[in-house]
Amino acid sequence: MAAxxxxxxxxxxxxxxxxxxxxxxxxxxxxQVSVLESPSLDDIxxxxxxxxxxxSTTGQGxxxxxxxxxxxxxKEQLPQQPGRPFGIIVLGDSSYGDTYCGAGDLMEEALYxxxxxxxxxxxxxDALxxxxxxAEAVEWASQWAKEL
Numbered sequence: 001m002a003a004x005x006x007x008x009x010x011x012x013x014x015x016x017x018x019x020x021x022x023x024x025x026x027x028x029x030x031x032q033v034s035v036l037e038s039p040s041l042d043d044i045x046x047x048x049x050x051x052x053x054x055x056s057t058t059g060q061g062x063x064x065x066x067x068x069x070x071x072x073x074x075k076e077q078l079p080q081q082p083g084r085p086f087g088i089i090v091l092g093d094s095s096y097g098d099t100y101c102g103a104g105d106l107m108e109e110a111l112y113x114x115x116x117x118x119x120x121x122x123x124x125x126d127a128l129x130x131x132x133x134x135a136e137a138v139e140w141a142s143q144w145a146k147e148l
Contacts, residue, residue, distance in 0.1 A: 001029065005049045007052070007054070009054075009066060010037075010066065014091055018133050021138055039067065045079050050084070053086065053089065061096070061098075061102020064103070075110050085118075087144045088107060089125070089140065090122060092124060092126065093127045094127075104124065119147050125137065
């Protein structure tokens with residue numbers, strides 16, 4: 001089974017709760033899961049664990065404040081992660097139009113620049129359609145982990 005680090009970006013706690021629920025689901029399946037509430041580059045440069053970004057989107061498609069420093073460091077330093085598997089779960093509100101789930105797009109682009117390898121499609125959870133994002137995310141994450 002896989003070692004997975006969940007990098008969370010959360011303002012009001014929805015993405016963090018979703019990440020914790022994913023951890024509770026994946027660990028009994030045999031995975032070793034860490035939820036990182038304020039990730040730093042050291043959290044990814046000192047290991048080869050699979051990465052799962054679980055973030056909400058703020059403002060006009062931006063990253064939450066707790067994930068932004070990680071993103072900035074990732075973009076500036078570009079620590080190469082060739083072949084490292086990653087996945088993206090992003091919470092957003094489709095009424096924002098073009099910036100809907102923009103935080104996920106930012107993280108995906110940054111991870112691609114490090115030569116990481118995306119596993120599966122991005123899961124976009126729309127707040128207008130889903131009241132409990134963790135329910136939708138758990139099913140997706142369980143399938144994603146099988147593809148690692």
